[in-house]
Amino acid sequence: MAEPETQIGMMRQVATTIAGVAIGFAVAAAGTSAQVEHEGEIEGIVRAAEPGTPLAGATVVVVGMDRMAVTHGDGSFHISVPTARSYTLRVERLGYQTVTIDLEGLPEEPVAVELEVAALALPGLVVTGAVTERAANETLRPTTVFAAEKLQRRLAATVAETLDSEPGLAVTSMGPGSAHPVIRGLSGDRILMLEDGQRTGDVFNSGADHATALDAATARRIEVIRGPGAILFGSNALGGVINVVRDEVPPAVPHHPTGAASLQVQTATSAVGGSVETTFGLTEHVPLRLEVSRWASGDLKTPVGILEGTETGTWSTSAGSSWVDEWGYAGGTFRFYKNDYGIPGGFTGGHTSGVRVEMQRAATRLRSVIRPRGRFESIEIDAGYTWYRHEEIEPPDILGTLFRRQTVSGETLARHSGWGPFSSGAVGARTSWESFGFGGALHTPDSRRTTAAVYVLEEISLESVRIEAGLRYDRVQVRPLQEDPSSEIGHIRARTFGAASGSLGVLANLTEQLAVGASVGQAFRTPDVNELYSEGPHLAAYAFEVGNPSLDTERGTGIDIFARFVGSDFNAETTWFRNSIAGYVFPLETGELSRVRLPIYQFHGEDALLTGFESALAWLMLDALELEAVVSYVRGAVRSTDEPLPLMPPLQGRLAIGYAPVDWFVEAEARVAARQERTGAFENPTDGYTVFALSGGVRLTLGGRLHVVTIGLENLGDTEYRNHLSRVKEIMPEAGRALSVAYRVVF
Numbered sequence: 001m002a003e004p005e006t007q008i009g010m011m012r013q014v015a016t017t018i019a020g021v022a023i024g025f026a027v028a029a030a031g032t033s034a035q036v037e038h039e040g041e042i043e044g045i046v047r048a049a050e051p052g053t054p055l056a057g058a059t060v061v062v063v064g065m066d067r068m069a070v071t072h073g074d075g076s077f078h079i080s081v082p083t084a085r086s087y088t089l090r091v092e093r094l095g096y097q098t099v100t101i102d103l104e105g106l107p108e109e110p111v112a113v114e115l116e117v118a119a120l121a122l123p124g125l126v127v128t129g130a131v132t133e134r135a136a137n138e139t140l141r142p143t144t145v146f147a148a149e150k151l152q153r154r155l156a157a158t159v160a161e162t163l164d165s166e167p168g169l170a171v172t173s174m175g176p177g178s179a180h181p182v183i184r185g186l187s188g189d190r191i192l193m194l195e196d197g198q199r200t201g202d203v204f205n206s207g208a209d210h211a212t213a214l215d216a217a218t219a220r221r222i223e224v225i226r227g228p229g230a231i232l233f234g235s236n237a238l239g240g241v242i243n244v245v246r247d248e249v250p251p252a253v254p255h256h257p258t259g260a261a262s263l264q265v266q267t268a269t270s271a272v273g274g275s276v277e278t279t280f281g282l283t284e285h286v287p288l289r290l291e292v293s294r295w296a297s298g299d300l301k302t303p304v305g306i307l308e309g310t311e312t313g314t315w316s317t318s319a320g321s322s323w324v325d326e327w328g329y330a331g332g333t334f335r336f337y338k339n340d341y342g343i344p345g346g347f348t349g350g351h352t353s354g355v356r357v358e359m360q361r362a363a364t365r366l367r368s369v370i371r372p373r374g375r376f377e378s379i380e381i382d383a384g385y386t387w388y389r390h391e392e393i394e395p396p397d398i399l400g401t402l403f404r405r406q407t408v409s410g411e412t413l414a415r416h417s418g419w420g421p422f423s424s425g426a427v428g429a430r431t432s433w434e435s436f437g438f439g440g441a442l443h444t445p446d447s448r449r450t451t452a453a454v455y456v457l458e459e460i461s462l463e464s465v466r467i468e469a470g471l472r473y474d475r476v477q478v479r480p481l482q483e484d485p486s487s488e489i490g491h492i493r494a495r496t497f498g499a500a501s502g503s504l505g506v507l508a509n510l511t512e513q514l515a516v517g518a519s520v521g522q523a524f525r526t527p528d529v530n531e532l533y534s535e536g537p538h539l540a541a542y543a544f545e546v547g548n549p550s551l552d553t554e555r556g557t558g559i560d561i562f563a564r565f566v567g568s569d570f571n572a573e574t575t576w577f578r579n580s581i582a583g584y585v586f587p588l589e590t591g592e593l594s595r596v597r598l599p600i601y602q603f604h605g606e607d608a609l610l611t612g613f614e615s616a617l618a619w620l621m622l623d624a625l626e627l628e629a630v631v632s633y634v635r636g637a638v639r640s641t642d643e644p645l646p647l648m649p650p651l652q653g654r655l656a657i658g659y660a661p662v663d664w665f666v667e668a669e670a671r672v673a674a675r676q677e678r679t680g681a682f683e684n685p686t687d688g689y690t691v692f693a694l695s696g697g698v699r700l701t702l703g704g705r706l707h708v709v710t711i712g713l714e715n716l717g718d719t720e721y722r723n724h725l726s727r728v729k730e731i732m733p734e735a736g737r738a739l740s741v742a743y744r745v746v747f
Contacts, residue, residue, distance in 0.1 A: 038078065041255070042103070044111030045075040046091060048662075055115065057706025057746045058093035059148070061125065063100075064133045064377075066251035066329075066369065070258050070746055073704020078255030081106070082326050082371060090125065091115065094149050094699055094708070095662035097568075098122040119624040119660045120569060121150075128197070128223040128243040129232055131415065131424045131459050131468070137566045139225075140468050140505035140519055142168070142575045142614070147221035152744050153695065153710050155264065157271065157295055157312065159193075159216045159244065165671075167614035167632045168226045168240075168575075170649040172725035174209045174540070176269055176300050177312040177341025177357070181212075182725060183226055184577060185610050185634040185648045186239030189528050190554075194233060194243040201386030201407040201434075202361055206530040208727050209540035210390065210403075213337050213361040215316045217262065217275040217293045219244045226614070227521065227560050227577060231457050231470030231503055232413070232426065236525045238556040238581060248320040248333040249367040250279050250287040260746045268714065268738030269312070271297035278747075285324050289333070292317045299342075303720040303736040307728065309342040309354030322367075328378070330368035337361040343392075343540040346731040355400065355540040359390045377424075380413040392440070392540040400539030402439030407432060423466075425458035436529045441596075442536040444547070445480040445492060447529045464509040468519075472501040476526045480533055489535050490549045497553050499524040518561045525554040531585050531603045537596055544594035545587065546602045554605075556581040569620035576613045580639075584608035586646065589682045607639040624661045628669075630654040635678070646680030647725055649673075650688070666696035676724040686729065689721035705747045712740045 037043060046058040054075025061068040062081055069077040071093075081087060089101040089111070097118035101111070123136030124145035136143045144166045146154065156162045160171045160179040172187055173179040180187050189205035193212055202213035216222065225241040233241055259278030265271065275293035282288050295314040300307040315338055322331020338360050345354035365384040372379065385408050392401040413428035432451045438444040455472035479494040505519035527548075534547040562575040587601035594600050612634035619627045631653035636645035651674040658667030675688040697710035718737040722729040 038080075038255075040080055040083075040106070042079045042081055042087065042089070042106065042111065044077055044113060046071045046077065046093065046113045046115065047075055048096070049114040049116045052114075055093050055096070056701045056704055058091060058096075058115070061090045061092075063088040063090055063125070066247070068252075069254065072256065073701065076110075080252055080255070080324075082328075089113075092121075092124075092148070094121075094706075095119065095660065117662055118568070119626055120571065120618055120620040122566070123571075124221060126223055127245070128194070128241055129225045131426050131457055137515075137564060137571075138507075140466070140507050140517055141560060142226040142562060142573065144224040144226075145221055146219075146224075149699075149708060149710075151216075151219065151222065152262070152708060152742055153697075153712070155216060155262075155742065157269075157273070157297065157314070159212055159214050159222065159242065162216045163222065163224060163242070165630065165654055166224065167616045167630045168612075168634075169224065169632075170652070170725055171723065172208060172647060172727070173723075174343050174727040175307065175310040175341070176297065177310065177339070178209050178211045178343065180204065180208065181242060182649060183224075183240040183242075184579065184612060184614075185636045185645070186579075189236060190238040190525060192233050192237045192241045194241060196246055196248055196365075197233065197243060198365065198382065198384055199234075199407070199409070200361070201363065201405060202359070202388050203390055203403045203405055206403070206528055207538060207541045209343050209355075209357065209392070209538075211339055211341060211357070211359060213339065213359065213388065214244050215275075215293055215295075215314065215337065216244065217264075217273060217295070218260075218277045218291050218316075219246055221245050226575075227519070227558050227579075231455050231472045231501065232428070234430075234453070234474075236523070238523050238525055238554065238558070238579065246277075246291070246318075247279075248289060248291075248318055248335065249322050249329075249331045249365065250289045250320060251322070251324070251329050251369065253281040253283075253285065253287040253324050254279055256280075258747060260744060262742065262744040264740065264742040266297070266738060266740040267301075268735040268740075269297035269300050269310070271295065271312075282321070286321060287324065289318075289320045291319075300732070301736055301738070302732045302734065303715075303718045304733060307344050307732040309344045309356075312339070312341040314339045314341075327372075328368065328370040330366075332364065332366045334364045335362070337363075344728055344731060346728075353395050356393045357390065357540055358393065360388070362387045375419060376414050376416045378415045380411075380415075382409075382411045382413075384409050392538075394539060400440050401442055401537070402437070404435075404437035404439075406435040409433075421460055422458045423461040425456070427454075427456045429454045441539070442534070444530065444534045444536065445482050445484075447478060447480045447533065449476065449478045449529065451476045466507045468503070468505045468507075470503045474499065474501070474524070474526075478526070478529060478532060487535070487549075489533075489546055492533055492549050495527075495532065495549070497524075497526045499553055499555065513565055513567045515564045515566075516562070517564070518559070520557070520559050522555070522557045524556070527551040527553070527585055527603075534603070537594065537598050542598060543587070544596065544598040544600045546600060548603045548605070551585055551603065551605055552583050554581055554583045554585060570618070572615070572617035574613065574615040577611065579610040581608045581610070584645075591682060608636060608645055609639050610634055610636045610645070624659055626658050626660060628654070628656040628658070644678040644680050646683050648676070648678060650676035650686070650724055662699070664696070664698045667694070669693050669695075673721075673724075684730070686722055686724035689719060691719050691721060692716040705745050707743070707745045710740075710742045710744075712742075714738045714740065 096115035257280035273295035277291035318335035320333030409432035457470035503521035614632035656669035695712040
């Protein structure tokens with residue numbers, strides 16, 4: 001803890017900075033005499049404090065109202081907003097300090113905002129799992145936001161690889177096309193993968209070879225909530241939540257067309273990708289959002305050769321529209337996603353030339369947000385339908401395994417403001433019906449699953465302390481279309497599960513910069529259909545999977561304790577966590593081979609304990625010279641024997657130093673992982689490694705638009721290293737030296 005004199009000095013510095021920004025805003029506003037052009041809009045201009053030039057590409061958000069705009073070449077912005085007593089604007093721009101402005105009613109004159117140069121960016125806004133939209137440093141759980149340049153610099157072919165550099169996150173895969181995110185040692189069905197807050201409806205959680213049907217290229221931001229307790233989105237989130245935010249159903253009509261276009265190339269897989277998304281107004285009340293993206297890559301190049309059969313071809317498109325009015329908005333969207341990718345051969349029982357996977361997802365969604373004048377701030381109504389098909393094809397063109405899934409869901413969520421002792425809160429209900437189909441060599445019976453849930457989440461604010469408590473109850477029924485009491489794997493029958501989930505969190509602001517918090521969450525997870533009833537070869541996973549119809553629910557209790565410091569030149573957060581899971585289900589390798597010469601995996605339940613820590617800091621050492629450091633560790637074990645759980649990530653971290661003035665940036669980084677010797681049965685240890693990388697880029701304002709070009713050089717030393725979570729590490733190491741170039745224009 002710092003000395004009192006140091007704390008007082010730091011507080012004075014923060015107060016001086018805030019006062020300077022406020023004075024700059026006031027002076028700028030006083031110098032603006034023009035009247036607003038359109039009624040019902042917040043209009044303004046964003047400039048650099050020095051030398052006072054307009055800033056293009058700044059993002060202006062009306063907090064809590066789903067309204068935003070991007071400034072044009074003259075720095076101007078227009079945001080249509082519903083009538084309200086007050087508004088809060090948050091203004092962000094690459095290389096500048098984020099500014100928050102409170103407005104009483106609609107201003108009669110354009111708002112003028114001056115931004116100071118600041119290389120160290122503040123955490124972004126978060127909507128995932130929160131009662132109200134707020135900055136990441138104000139949340140009650142460890143949270144990461146990828147947006148703007150940070151998202152572009154880390155953007156990869158999959159969501160998992162894009163997030164890989166963050167504390168507590170890792171990647172497991174069977175090749176580049178099938179990368180899965182791992183949060184605190186948990187993956188699959190223990191992580192909720194969301195798109196605009198809704199489940200994706202794919203089958204990524206039922207196999208290491210299954211890709212996630214999510215495209216990161218057109219995301220406006222990606223939010224990651226680490227740890228259990230996501231009451232608003234489902235009890236299955238024992239590990240956390242990843243939400244890809246696009247606003248596919250546009251909540252507002254932009255004054256001018258807005259959007260972004262990007263182009264990316266990479267040599268590690270000879271990949272080329274591009275995307276464009278835009279939202280514009282058809283009429284005064286009707287916006288239209290259009291999007292298309294494409295990614296194509298070849299086989300992965302490693303320091304010791306090429307990993308054959310890992311080519312990937314992905315494309316997606318979507319269109320969405322709505323009716324926007326004073327009361328809110330209502331609309332719909334349609335999205336189609338297609339991904340053809342390869343799983344390499346060389347495993348026990350695998351084909352020499354590998355397996356090709358063809359997956360398709362079509363989804364439509366209806367969404368309405370009503371803003372009544374009363375106690376409730378908003379009422380959100382969602383309904384969706386998703387169709388998904390996944391084929392695993394063995395050479396030359398034989399269908400080996402087939403997965404089908406259809407999902408129909410509906411949800412209502414009402415958010416309220418102050419009510420009795422509660423400063424804010426939300427209540428909601430969700431229901432869904434799912435159909436699972438199987439084919440090829442699988443003997444898993446076609447099944448149906450129905451889910452119903454109700455939940456409540458409330459907050460209490462006590463000056464410098466905020467308390468959040470939530471409760472959720474889910475009832476799930478899984479029913480095979482054909483019951484079999486004499487099956488070799490056990491009595492295949494309908495199962496019904498029901499349990500309550502809860503969370504309690506406290507955040508205390510000790511000073512304006514330092515906060516400490518703790519949360520405890522209890523969640524449960526229903527066994528997946530594959531874990532209950534699977535029987536047969538899973539082709540691309542090179543496994544013979546045997547289910548267990550008598551599996552019980554997983555019940556997890558997670559505890560997080562964290563400290564968070566956010567300053568003008570230093571940000572840091574460190575978290576200790578403990579996750580105790582009763583009935584933890586995992587595929588246990590039996591050491592035997594099936595009749596088709598595939599290793600047999602039996603789904604098995606054991607009480608498990610996962611503990612660890614994660615830390616991250618960003619330090620602005622000199623002017624625009626910044627140091628970043630990330631480290632995380634998790635230890636997973638079977639509680640009764642203390643034997644290691646399989647596929648746990650080792651101690652790992654990232655150290656980077658960069659120089660980032662307003663118009664350009666350069667960064668050198670090192671990624672480090674320790675040797676992993678705590679291995680499960682039939683799992684081999686993996687050596688540690690250190691891999692170096694360089695990146696840089698420029699930010700240009702051309703034609704009144706912000707253009708960003710990023711160049712990266714990965715694995716500078718062409719180091720041969722292996723990711724412990726990779727299922728192909730026995731065949732080939734990770735990618736060798738590679739160059740990537742990305743271009744993005746924001747308009």
